[in-house]
Amino acid sequence: MEAMGVTAALGILLLLTAGGSTGDEAREAAAVRELLVRLLGPGPAAAFSVSVERSLAAESGLDTYRLSGGGAGARVQVLGSTGGRKLGPKPRPAPAPGYCGERDPPYRTGAPCTQSRDENGLYRYYQNVCTHSYSFLWWDWARWEQEIDWMALNGINLALAWSGQEAIWQRVYLALGLTQTEIDEYFTGPAFLAWGRMGNLHTWSGPLPPSWHLKQLYLQHRILDRMRSFGMIPVLPAFAGHVPKALTRVFPQVNVTQMGSWGHFNCSYSCSFLLAPEDPLFPLVGSLFLRELTKEFGTDHIYGADTFNEMQPPSSEPSYLAAATAAVYQAMISVDPDAVWLLQGWLFQHQPEFWGPAQVAAVLGAVPCGRLLVLDLFAESQPVYVRTASFQGQPFIWCMLHNFGGNHGLFGDLESVNRGPTTARRFPNSTMVGTGMAPEGIGQNEVVYALMTELGWRKDPVADLGAWVTSFAARRYGVSHGDAEAAWRLLLRSVYNCSGEECRGHNHSPLVRRPSLQMVTTVWYNRSDVFEAWRLLLAATPTLASSPTFRYDLVDVTRQAVQELVSLYYEEVRTAYLKKELVPLTRAGGILAYELLPALDQVLASDRHFLLGSWLEQARLAAVSETEAHFYEQNSRYQLTLWGPEGNILDYANKQLAGLVADYYAPRWRLFSETLVESLVQRVPFQQHQFDRNAFQLEQTFVLGTRRYPSQPEGDTVDLVKKLFLKYYPRAGSF
Structure with a gap:
């Protein structure tokens, strides 16, 4: 909700609930009122008046909403046209050539009203088949209710x-x-x-x-x-x-x-x-x-x-x-x-x-044409419609996949996301009928998804992404702050500015991979931008620390900065080993495995979104017996790490969670550093295959373990980040 005002989101919601019979409308209006109460509470919810007027969309046939009033104590009037139900049970024919390029102007404005329509097609789709396993796995109804509310407020009208x-x-x-x-x-x-x-x-x-x-x-x-x-x-x-x-x-x-x-x-x-x-x-x-x-x-x-x-x-x-x-x-x-x-x-x-x-x-x-609706699942990076003549006339939805395995890690190609739907809509004989989000895992990089949900309602791309991300920061934290907004602009030009093969959406950082001497540490951005964004966010804490979203972002950017530091210390470890320099090897390996990763684990433990204990507790709560609870927990541990009995898809679903860093990633790095030191001392070559066997024993020990982890945050985020920052930020510039 940080990226969209409540009134605008409510207008979008009305588009979904406006179709059908009078009885349907009454039921759907009740659903909207109930959502408002859940979102705002009974008192603030009473400040909104909602209604439906199908004629609002009669001219263009597009979903449309209007917002008006709200000044000097007046109620906010929210008017919606038709929505999800108008797509109907009957299949729509494939769009004729030029269909997606010949649309009405996207907005009409006039004080005190604002109006918007679904300019990028009929559908706003959500989910990937894999999301059900990587993110929704242990959800109860309360968590599903929260997610469906979010979907409704962002105009999602098609979902698995x-x-x-x-x-x-x-x-x-x-x-x-x-x-x-x-x-x-x-x-x-x-x-x-x-x-x-x-x-x-x-x-x-x-x-x-x-x-x-x-x-x-x-x-x-x-x-x-x-x-x-x-x-x-x-x-x-x-x-x-x-x-x-x-x-x-x-x-x-x-x-x-x-x-x-x-x-x-x-x-x-x-x-x-x-x-x-x-x-x-x-x-x-x-x-x-x-x-x-x-x-x-x-x-x-x-x-x-x-x-x-x-x-x-x-x-x-x-x-x-x-x-x-x-x-x-x-x-x-x-x-x-x-x-x-x-x-x-x-x-x-x-x-x-x-x-x-x-x-x-x-x-x-x-x-038959029009009876197959294709998800161009990874269109922000490798669109298929281009090389299939717009899926040879079958309607398709331009989707942003973005994330693989539910990985943590700041990542995205906001420019491709921004321009992709419009480019697809203007493609010769385009059969694009909507936009979608199809991440394998959710709960990360909210800025990417905020942009994508907005693009479902825009005819043209955002003209100035720098201005947009500045505004996003202000909405996200509830107040404008120069340092925070500058931090977001640095993130936009760095981690959110990938291109080409870099944009595969999977975190390959050495932090979350089984160590070897052949690990890739190159990134598409200047790491100094991440470190400077880290400094700027920390500088904004006196003003913004009371904002839960700010504290989350402070943890997330700190996590990213440590991820960068792990790569840099790993390079020192590898260089020292190849040069047979025992003292630098011991120093860099010791800092990485015994200081940096434990410090990261403490920071992660201060935020409920980064707790292994929460994920495992969800699994256990889904069970009806202790035997089931153990079984579900082991399923969770396997997915996060080995994925199969022999590490078949090792670390694919990697996440940076408190507990996982301390008891899974850090032990592997300690073993790696100690093995390299032993190799130099004994003057024998490092044997990767032997190290892999030893690492597998550590990994399997974690998967089969029964240690319980905290499911509530511990420690003060700001204090922990400050300590880590003061220790490592000066070193970041020395690499």
Whole structure:
């Protein structure tokens, strides 16, 4: 909410809740009033008067809102046009050539009113399939309610709603003749369900307890009810073709293909079984699932399914790819004739060497035009619409992915995010129908998401990002402050100014990686900008320290500064080792492992957003027994670190949390420094493979550990940051 005023956000919200019948409007108006009370409290909420007038959008057909009044004690009048429901159950035809470039002017203003419309398309989409595992994993209803409120206030009208689907699949598999044991052996553990749902994994870190299914069904009903009350369109899952191996026991003649392994897992946990599109079981399984799903949850007629996510299809023949795609769609419309398929376009980006023009055309052409809605998932960095002629006429949503694995780390390409939607809308014969945010993990780099949500309502890019980020800082902290705003401008020109291959969205800092002598420490920006931003924020503490968002940012920028220092000390360690200089090696390694990382852990421990204990406590609270609590906690620990039993996707989901820094990252660095010292003393070469084996023992000890970590912050953020700053800031300029 820092990046958007309450009245503007309320106007956007009304756009979502304005469609449907009189009864729908009454229900949705009640939902808005309830949100205002949750957000502001009963007294301040009474200062707003909200109403709906469909004619507001009659001329342009675009979502529109007006804000007026509010002066001298008057109530703020908020008027909204139509919204989420106007997109309707019926599929819209693909936009005609030029559709996205020929739009009405974005704003009309006139005191005392302001007005805005959805200038970048019909849809404002949110979520990635992976977000459910990296961020939403342990959420209860209170946390979901908070998130849906945020979605509503930022105008989100299309979002995944994938909780509870394993309970539905369990019913289907039992009806098909599988045993409960076979089903339990198939599902992954809770922390890895996203990849089970996309066919990448099975079995790993499972099984799911019966209580999991019951709780997720309950959550899904509440999630759907609240999303629909705001006029959002929830996207439900559909059958993509992947089935348990046990299905071959029940149906020995079934035609299935065993796919290749994924993510450095062997076939014990990967190599899914894919039904042949021509097999009679394909429409049977697909229709059984969707019928049972919609009977339980209802439907809004948009469904997500990904058959070949990060998996190479068994054939590159266009006829096979078209048949496999058509089979998924046919199973949808056999149950819901109004079905629209939401497809993550990641497969085209992830394996461009496989997905040539003929292969892409086979998939896109296998679904009637307008019935396939494609997410151009990583468009801020590697847009696919450009090389597929705007997805060959199928409508698409320009998405910002930004974050992989839920990593901490200041990062982003604000310039590409700023200009990307407009460029896509003006692309020749563009079929862009909206904008979206599809991060693998949330809870970081809020400035990036604040800009992206605003761009869903702008026809043109922000003209001056420097001025915009200055204003963002003032809104975020509730007051203008020169030092804080200068700090944000430095961050804009440094960490938020990446380009090209640098913009892969994953934190490769040595801090969060298993150490080696080949680690990459180069960055696309001048580290001195980060250190100066750190100094400026600290200088602003006398004025801004009472702001929770400021204190969070102070921790986050301190964390980033320490991340930079780790790289610099690591360079000293490596240089000293290669030069066989024992004293400098011991000094730099000792500072890094025994001083700097423990100091960082203390700073992180002072803010509730950076606590390993909070993440693990959420996992334990989701359980109904101590056995379940231990199981869920171990799922969490695995995801943050080894990801698989052998470190299969090591440190992919790395995060900088108090407790994780002290008991996982720091021990590895101590082992690395001590191993290098021992190598020089004994005059034997450093053996990376032996170090990796020893490091794995440390990593596994952490994953299997049972130590409880604080779930409440400890220490004063400002005092801890000052101590760390005074010790290390003078050294930053000496590297």
